[in-house]
Amino acid sequence: MSLEARQAYALLADLLAAEDWRSSALRALEQSDNLRSIEAICPDAAKSLRGQAQSVLNYPEIRESVIVRLRCLPTSRGLDEGEGLATVQCTALVLVAEGDPIHPFECARKLARLLPNSRLIQIASKSPIDGKPHLEEVDRIISEFLCSHFDTNSPAHSPITG
DSSP states (O other): HHHHHHHHHHHHHHHSSTTTHHHHHHHHHOOHHHHHHHHHOOOOHHHHHHHHHHHHHOOOOHHHHHHHHHHGGGOOOOOOOOGGGGGGOOOOEEEOOOOOOOOOOOHHHHHHHHHHTTEEEEESSSSSSSSSHHHHHHHHHHHHHHHHHHHHTTTTGGGOOO
């Protein structure tokens, strides 16, 4: 996670933890240089931060868990301990979007290296294109990956009917 992303997560956690969070958190986030910096790097990451703030405003009961997540994620050790990943036996697909400061390419490359039977695919960011083509690309890649690794004609993979 980039320094800017870590700072943005910490800022949003602090804003949501403040006494006046209902009236000021989203406004203060929007006015922060930190969010503008993230927006310049990756508009989708800035949109995600706004969405997290808005979710807490819409559903105040999730406030505490969101604050904990915002504080813990940037400090998590993540991939530092790769020994466990080396024991994973299943095939894995690792997707990474270009220019994502929250999930940088180097982290995805490291994850793919640590997983013994993985495939790393870099996809375009949603930012320069409308969201639907991006989602269609992700769906296509995941479908191709799953179909190439599983017998889709077997009864175990037939659709569930109600």
